Amino acid sequence: LGPAHHNISAVFFLTGIPGQEDVYLWISIPLCLMYVISILGNSVILFIIKTNPSLHEPMYIFLSMLAVTDLGLSISTIPTILGIYLFNSREISLDACFAQLFFIHSLSFIESAVLLSMAFDRFIAIHDPLRYASILTPPRIAKMGLVCVLRGVALAFPLPFLVKRFQYCRANVLSHSYCLHQEVMKMACSDITVNSIYGFFIIVSTVGLDSLLILLSYVMILKTVLSITSHEECLRSLSTCISHVCAVLVFYMPVIGLSVIHRFGKSFPPLLQILLGYVYLLVPPLMNPIVYSVKSKHLRARIIRVFVK
Template sequence: MSDSNSTDFSNPSTFILLGIPGLEATHIWISIPFCAMYAIAVLGNFTILFIVKREPSLHGPMFYFLCMLAVTDLVMSTSTLPKMLSIFWLNSREISFSACLTQMYFIHCFSEMESGILVAMAFDRYMAICNPLRYSMILTNSVVSKIGLAVVLRNGILALPYPFLARQWPYCRTNIIPHSYCVHIAVVKLACGDIRISSYYGLYDLLSVIGMDVFFITVSYTLILRAIFRLPTKNARLKTFGTCISHLCAISALYIPDFFSSFTQRFGQNVPLHLRVLIATVYLLVPPVLHPIIYGLRTKQIRGRLLQLFTHKET
C-alpha cells in the first residue's frame, strides 16, 4: 500500500480512505453497529420488496413508491458499507480513482433520489386525502412509472457533474482522503487548483434539489392539513392524519440526519474531524435502516402480511 502523502501526481491511480480519522484503534468496535445496521437495512428493504411483489392487494401507487424507496435505500447503503467494512475489518484502505468517482456519483445520485421519491409519496398522500374520487384515475400505473422515471433522470443527470468536475482537477498534494467513503467535498479538497466551481455546484445542487423537494412536500402537507381540519369529527381527522404518519417519519429519517451532516460539514469547523465523519457516515445508514421499520410497523397491509407469513410458517 502506497501511503505517501507528498507525491507529485496529477491523476492518482488510487486514493487512501482513512475510515474514521483519529478512531483507527476502535474501528473493529465501530464496525459492529454499522454491520448490524447494514444487515437490518438489507433484510428490511428486501422484505418490503418481497411482500409487495407477493401480495396482489399491495399493487398500488403508494406501495410502488415504497418499492422505489426500498431499491434506492439498498443501492445507497451498498455503495458505501461493504468498502467501509473492509476498511474497518481488513485495513483495506485503497480505492481506485475510477471506483472513488463511481462511488461519489452513486452517493449523490441515490441520496437525492430518495428525496424525490418522498415528494412523489407526498403527492400520493395529497391525492388520497384531497382528491380521493380521482385518485385511481390520476395515479395510474403509467403515471407512477413516469414519475419514477422523472425522479431517476433528474437525479441521475444532476449528479453527473460531481465526478466529472472531480476528475478534471490536478491532485498534487496527497491521495489520502480523511473520510470513510468518497464524498465529493472531501475528494476535491485534495486538489491543487481552484475548486470553487465544484463547491458552488455542490451548494447549488443542495439548495435546488433538496430545497425544491422540501418546498413541494410543505405545499402538499399544507393542503393535506387544510383538508383534514375540514373533516367533521375528531376521529375522522385522527384516522386520516394517521395515514400520513409513516410518510412523515420517513421524511424525518432522511432530512434530519441530512441537515446535521450538511451543517457540520460546511459550518462545523470547530467540530472534531472524527465526529464530522461519523455523522456523515451514520447519515447514509439511517434512512435505509429506518424506512422499512417505519413502514413495516405503521402500514397495516404490510404488517398483516408479515404476521401472516410468520404464522403460516409456524403452522
C-alpha cells in the same frame, strides 16, 4: 507545479473513527448488523409488495421505489465502510472513489424525489380520496418514478467528470469512510470554484427544493385535515402520514446537517461530521422498512405471514 507532480497519489485514504482503531472490530459488528437489517428489510418489503396484488396501489409502489433506492445506497457504501473496520483497508483508487461518489449522490437525489412523490401521494389520498386511483394511475406513477431517476442521474452525472479533471497533490485523506463530492473536491490542488457552485446548485435544486415542496404539501394536508369535521376521521387521515413524516425527517435532517458542516465546517467537532456521515447513509435504509412495516397494517400482516409459514 510541473507536469511531474500530476496526481502524485493515485489513491485516496478513507477515514473510520480516528483514535478508535483498536476497537474497529467491535464497531464493525453494529455496522454489519445495520447493513444486514437494511438489505433484508428492504428486500422483504420489495418481495411482499411484488407478490401481493392487493398491495399494488400507489402508496406501496412508491414505497418499493424507496426500498430499491435504499438498497442501492447500502450496496454502494458497504465495500468501503466495512473494508475499513474489518480489514483496515483505507485506500481507494481515484476511479473507484469517483464511481462511488456518483452512486451515492444520484441515489440520494432519487430518494429525495421519491419522498416528494410520496408526499404528493399522501396529499391526493387525503385531499381527493375519490379521485385518488384515477389521478395516480400506474402509467402516471411509472412516469413519476422515471422522472425521479432521470433527475438524480442527470444532476449527479457531471460530478465524477468535474473531479476527474483536477490534480491531486495533497495527502488525500477524506474525513468519511466513503467518497462525497464536497469532500473529494477539497483535496484538489486546482481551482474548485466550478465544483463548488455546481455542488451548491444541485443541493439547492434537489434537497432544498424537494424539502420545501414536501413542507408545502404537508401544510395543504393539514389544511384539508383540519376542515374535516369529525375528530376520529381527522386523526385517521393524519396517521396515514406518520411513516412518511418519519422517513422525511430521517433522510433530510442528516443531509442538511452534513451540507451545513461541509460548507461552514471549521467550528464543528470533526467527530460530529463523521457520525452525521454515518447517520446519513446508514439510518434511512435501516429505518424506512421498520417504520413502514410497523405503521402499515397490510404490510405488517403480510410480513408476519411470510415468516410464520
